[in-house]
Amino acid sequence: MSGKFEICNEKPYPLGCYIDYDKSLVVRAIFTDNKKCGITLYKSDGARIMDSLSISFSKSLKRGTIYSARIRGIKNIDEYDSYNYYADDAYFCDPYARHVIGLEKFGEDVPDNEIRAKLDNKSLQSHSASCFDWEGDVNPLVPYENSFVYLLNVRGYTKSSSSGVASARRGTFGGIIDKLSYLKELGVTTLELMPAYEMNEVENPVKKVSGKGNKVVYSKDGSLLNEKDISKKINFWGYKKGFYFAPRTSFCECPFDAENEFKNFIKILHKNGIEVIMQFYFDENENESLIIDALRFWRCTYHVDGFHLKGVRVPIRQIVKEPLFTDAKIWYDWFDTGDIYGTEAPNDRVLAIYNNSFMYATRRFLKSDDNTVNDFLKVMISNDNNNGIINYVCDYEGFRLADLVAYEHKHNEENGENNKDGIDNNLSWNCGIEGRTRKHNILELRKKQMKNIMTMLFMAQGTPMIFGGEEFGNSQAGNNNPYCQDNEIGWVDWKALDKNKDFYDYVRFLIDLRFSNDFLHNRRPFRLMDYISCGYPDMSCHGKEAWRPDLSGYSHVLGMLYCGLYEKSNDSDKPFIYVCYNMHWNRTEFALPKLPEGLRWSLLSDTGVYEGVKLSSQNSDFNILGDRSVRIYISETDPDYKKRKETGSKKNGKNRRN
Secondary structure (H helix, E strand, O other): OOOOEEEEEEOOOOOEEEOOOOOOOEEEOOOOOOOOOOEEEEEEEEOOOOEEEEOOOOHHHHOOOEEEEEEEEOHHHHHEEEEEEEEEEEOOOOEEEEEEEEEOOOOOOOOOOHHHHOOOOOOOOOOOOOOOOOOOOOOOOOHHHOOOEEEHHHHHHHHHHHHOOHHHHHOOHHHHHHOOOHHHHHHHEEEEOOEEEOOOOOOOOOOOEEEOOOOOOEEEOOOEEEEHOOOOOOOOOOOOOOEEEEEHHOOOOOHHHHOOOOHHHHHHHHOOOOEEEEEEEEEOOHHHHHHHHHHHHHHHOOOOOOHHHHHHHHOOHHHHHOHOOOOOOEEEOOOHHHHHOOOOOOOOOEEEEHHHHHHHHHHHHHHHOOOOHHHHHHHHHHOOOOOOEEEOOOOOOOOHHHOOOOOOOOOOOOHHHOOOOOOEEEEEEEOOOOOOOOOHHHHHHHHHHHHHHHHHHHHHHOOOEEEHHHHHHHOOOOOOOOOOOOOOOOOOOOHHHHHHHHHHHHHHHHHHHHHHOOHEEEEEEOOOOOOOOOOOOOOEEOEOOOOOOOOOOOEEEEEEEEEEEHHHOOOOOOOOEEEEEEOOOOEEEEEOOOOOOOOOEEEEEEOOOOOOOOOOOHHHHHHHOOOEEEEEEEEEEOOOHHEEEHHHHHHHHHHHHH
């Protein structure tokens, strides 16, 4: 007994705190060696704390570093709505909290002892995990070969007024729902969210201490400063330690109902066939048990489809071996699939690697570097029987696509770090002028380069991923590390959609072309041979001469022929598709491979043709390819073939009679 309470030992797992059905308080928490530790319960009217109750834990409740207890006899226990743990004189929020109170306003610096965990009451249906209606919810489970990944920052995607989203929903999960018709029209199958778990976004939090006159605070480095002298830096991206079991309340239209709001967000996306992949960042000192517990929790409670794991010491082997995740997508920088699967490839691939090799190879090929065509070819046909491969040109780090062709140097002065942050080697080319310009020829070249590299992305065999806004040329003004830019630099500028409508239409064309032809996005790697005896390999390479690609160090030209006869379909008219890449600064002659009798080439697109210029359809124009241009051809029935054949038959018959 302790006062009026009865404190009993309880099993140590699962960690967390809640009021059980019998009105007892169940507490399971990790404490390191402290002189005293315990829990403080709070009564509040929402904003203000009205009353509190502290209960200390004895060493008899400890197993390992876990204190576990069932506390009975707390008077009016239902009136307590939140809690914190304390260790000696320090208060901290439960790392296993499912809802955190105090961080509802994005970017507001809240001292650690003022961040509280919501107290779950399992006896009240309104707080029970079972109250949400998941009926009809099904995880889409889109195969990697049929996936198109769209990465975004929840706040940055719709925070700008240019998004057209109602002000109350800007920068929230609801703002993304308001863009759902746009995402479906674009063809998105998989939505990847940058960190959306709860955290204090302030990058340099301060610790307040007592003082006379002005409030005195400790800065992050421990020196004494006045509060008015400290300039906050916001971690807009969110790659930091947080509360891994709670949705970000500042991303919610109704922060105090974050659980149901996020569940509704997931259910709506699933209903529309779109997967949700959550990014989680774990620092190197994070408890491995917490990591796995957190992923299990999101999979079970919120029905998320998978996780993109970031951090140098993630227990990846334990995660992929977890039975709960056999049908969940797990993305990481690498996997030892030999250890995971042995010699037998899985029927359904759930693992995928983020392939930065694609980014490096395509960027170098785009800007006409020497010794690039071999690497470019490798990443274009890269595929794996064991795991998916996520290809991207731009991630959240580095230049946006529009800046990749407009800047050769980073411009991160606004970050307040003297332009020393962010990577220096961006593999970018500004097309002749650094930054903004009104010169028509420079702007057209930049747009052509954007079309060129997007063609590479959607014609490659891996799963394409783009960062939200890339499809219409959103810019970050040359800032290649806007992790702290919660403003127009970091937000998506939706006005660019109208400004670059022709580029957006071209991206839509590429997406439609890719997913309307299965042989452009295969489950298995190309064999690069004619294994069905049709006269053509499944994919073949060409150059200025058909069937003779130039893979030398000075080559900037490559043709890739995709044979539709390998598509498993009853349609016998599946086309051939030929993509010609000329990343040389001069125009070049280009041979077209000969097609089977009865077919001829038709030009689908040419990135060297500007808006308003009609594509030529004459065969005589097909073999000249402009500088830094990509053409896509498709086979079509030759309407003159039958006539020529009939004419030839008549002549042969006449000759035989003579």
